[in-house]
Amino acid sequence: MDNHARTPLPDRYEPFAPGIEPAVPVPGYPNTWTHTPAQPLIRRPVTRTEATGPLALWRKLPCDESNLAVLGPGRIAQGQLMHVSGRILDESARPVRDAVVELWQANAAGRYFHPIDQRDAPLDPHFVGNGRVRTDAEGRYAFFTIRPGAYPVPVKDTWWRPPHIHFSVLGPASLSRLVTQMYFPGDPMNEWDRILNSIPDAAARQRLVARQTHPAEVGDGWIAFTHDIVLRGRHATPEA
DSSP states (O other), X not given: OOHHHHSOOOSOOOOOOTTOSOOSSOTTOTHHHHSSXXXXXXXXXXXXXXXXXXXXXXGTSOOEEOBSSEEETTEEOSSOEEEEEEEEEOTTSOBOTTOEEEEEOOOTTSOOSSTTOOOSSOOOTTOOOEEEEEOOTXXXXXXXXXXXXXXXXOSSSOEEEOSEEEEEEEOSSGGGOEEEEEEOTTOGGGGGOTTGGGSOOHXXXXXXBOEEEOGGGTOTTOEEEEOOEEXXXXXXXXXX
């Protein structure tokens, strides 16, 4: 018998704690006005579709793009080489295996390898800035990349986004999809970032900040950060 047939469906998920969801739209960030629903979300009962599907996404999406920093012999990205790793956990702090973890980021000059980013900053021919991996049995993921640069938001009253990394996590069910960001500890721009500070709860904001680990854990030449991501529940990683 299929394991899913033996597992009772949840009739509810743990609620989000007050203050962990961003207060949107964010003033001075036009995209949040066009990407934010104008009406309250419609609640639907949890059926097997929402609780278990789609299954085995890693079979459909290539998940072997873990090294963004070294494209090949002699093709090394410019910037501070960095290793980012962590675990994907569910609302009960259990590891989520076979989750699909996508990462995208700006290069060391703070520019994205994307046609919409036309800022006058250099592109790195050896850095595309996106990757995708599958978590192991302990819910672990890891990427080799470079530390991204900060960049200005092109609005009338310009403000700068601190170095950050975007994550998209596709867990075991459609309700466990999360798009979020990771920030770096101790960066003074964090306190000015309007996206990070759109999350009212201070403890929830801190869950978006990675923890630096000793370089010896990864090897010479790489700074190292660890960042766990929690899907749903009262201790969930905030959307960002």
